[in-house]
Amino acid sequence: MLTIATGNKAVAAAAKEARPGVIAAYPITPQTEIVEQLATYVAEGSLDADYVPVESEHSAMAACIGASAAGARTFTATSSHGLLYMHEMLHWAAGARTPVVMANVNRALGPGWNTWAEHTDAFSQRDTGWLQVFVATVQEAYDATLMAFRIAEDERVLLPVMVNLDGFALSHITQSLETVDVGDFIPPFHLPHAIDIAHPRGYGTLTPPDIYFKFRWDMERSMRASREVIAETEAEFARRFGRLWGPTEDYRCEDADVVVVALGTLGKEAEVAVDKLREEGVKAGSMRLRWFRPFPILDLAGREVVVIDRDYSFGFGGVMAHSIRSTTGVEPYSVIAGLGGQEVTYDDIAQFVRQREVGREFWFGVSD
Amino acid sequence: MFEIRIHSRGGQGGVTAAKLIAQAAFHDGRCATAFPFYGAERRGAPVVSFVRISDQPIKVYSQIRNPDMVIVLDASVMDSTDVLAGLKEGGAVLINTAQPPAIEGHPVHAVDLTGIALAQNLVVAGSPILNTPVLGALARLGLVSKESALAAIAETFSDPRNATVANTAYEETKL
Structure with missing residues (x-):
């Protein structure tokens, strides 16, 4: 359907279309409109998700990691200092192989206090093991958010994905948006190592020097494999919906x-x-x-x-x-x-x- | 590309006005973008919003420096802000006022949007609604079609008085 929307509303619409089971978020300018809109979807019953209003961004990411480990598709959004406050948990999400999808509305860091666009917030998370994509239009914000779920949850990847959009310049601009009926473009979420209470396992336990590096290498192997998954996903998106994106x-x-x-x-x-x-x-x-x-x-x-x-x-x-x-x-x-x-x-x-x-x-x- | 700068005060609906204009232009089958400049402004402080309308996709994100048209939703802003700054030669000025000021070199379209809103008692949180009547005025000036203006209003607001004030402003705007 052809409509008009802000960058924030487009991200929220795409996240809704992906049918996440859990959204845990804390508001921060200029991202707030995203989680506000998602909270509205949940409140009015058009999105059947658990919306967890946490007390901080650190907790938001912790909740997303827990929910994802339990096998739920998860989404959150943040910006700037919120992203920095998540930093520890960003490493954890990638290391735990929980494919959380997050929108980060790029905003400068204080002091001086500034709510406008800058990319230092995202770049300072570059070694966390998250995939990062940067978008430039309302349509692309929508498309990239939809694709992020399929890429993150692909078993060759199983790494979290951050969708970056410029604060105010894109988050608050109104442009045209063509929404899609996503159909089965995003397969049902299946986490191979999901918590199963019938078969208890340890998570995040002590990982000694003789095996820790193997987990790190496995992350890099998945990051390398993600190139192919991204290309496949973008090609399939173009085949179904007519818009081709690339690196x-x-x-x-x-x-x-x-x-x-x-x-x-x-x-x-x-x-x-x-x-x-x-x-x-x-x-x-x-x-x-x-x-x-x-x-x-x-x-x-x-x-x-x-x-x-x-x-x-x-x-x-x-x-x-x-x-x-x-x-x-x-x-x-x-x-x-x-x-x-x-x-x-x-x-x-x-x-x-x-x-x-x-x-x-x-x-x-x-x-x- | 046609570029519009809107001057208003925080809380008067200038940002929504920009969105509505873009929405109406979009209904006319054109490309449009709308964006506010969010400074440190708060309610009551002068704010600026922008609209671009074009028949081609719009790739520009920077602020509008040389608008084709300026809209002033609150004439008192003119005491502290040069609303004509960068306005193109012969560019029109649409002002919400009952007493149109003479501005050399620019056609001035004056319409009492506040009076039109008050006549319908269309007031939210103490502020008369200006962003729906201004769409009627713009339709009269030919920027968007009247049908598209009314469609954008109907999609955004459920109160039928918004269409009423847009129609009144359409009638009362002088070319």
């Missing part, structure tokens, strides 16, 4: 001399910058990264690359710039822009491309 969204990249790499809404705005630059005779393209973990295999050889980081790793650099450098060998022009919701227009992005100096780092609004 990146490439725009006018085929013959591009210079490629702008960004995530989220900035990656969409970059497409407008590309059109402007093309009019000036600059052969520009845009490559919007969708998957951050597993990190996509990119082909950027022979191109100049401008990476926009809406994040920063202090004493190191932009996380995306370093990720691109280390995985492709391409030395980018690193732009730090959009922190804490800083306005970045397509004109600004076009200017980043014009002024590019390979190997340099540029802080928008600071070093110009």
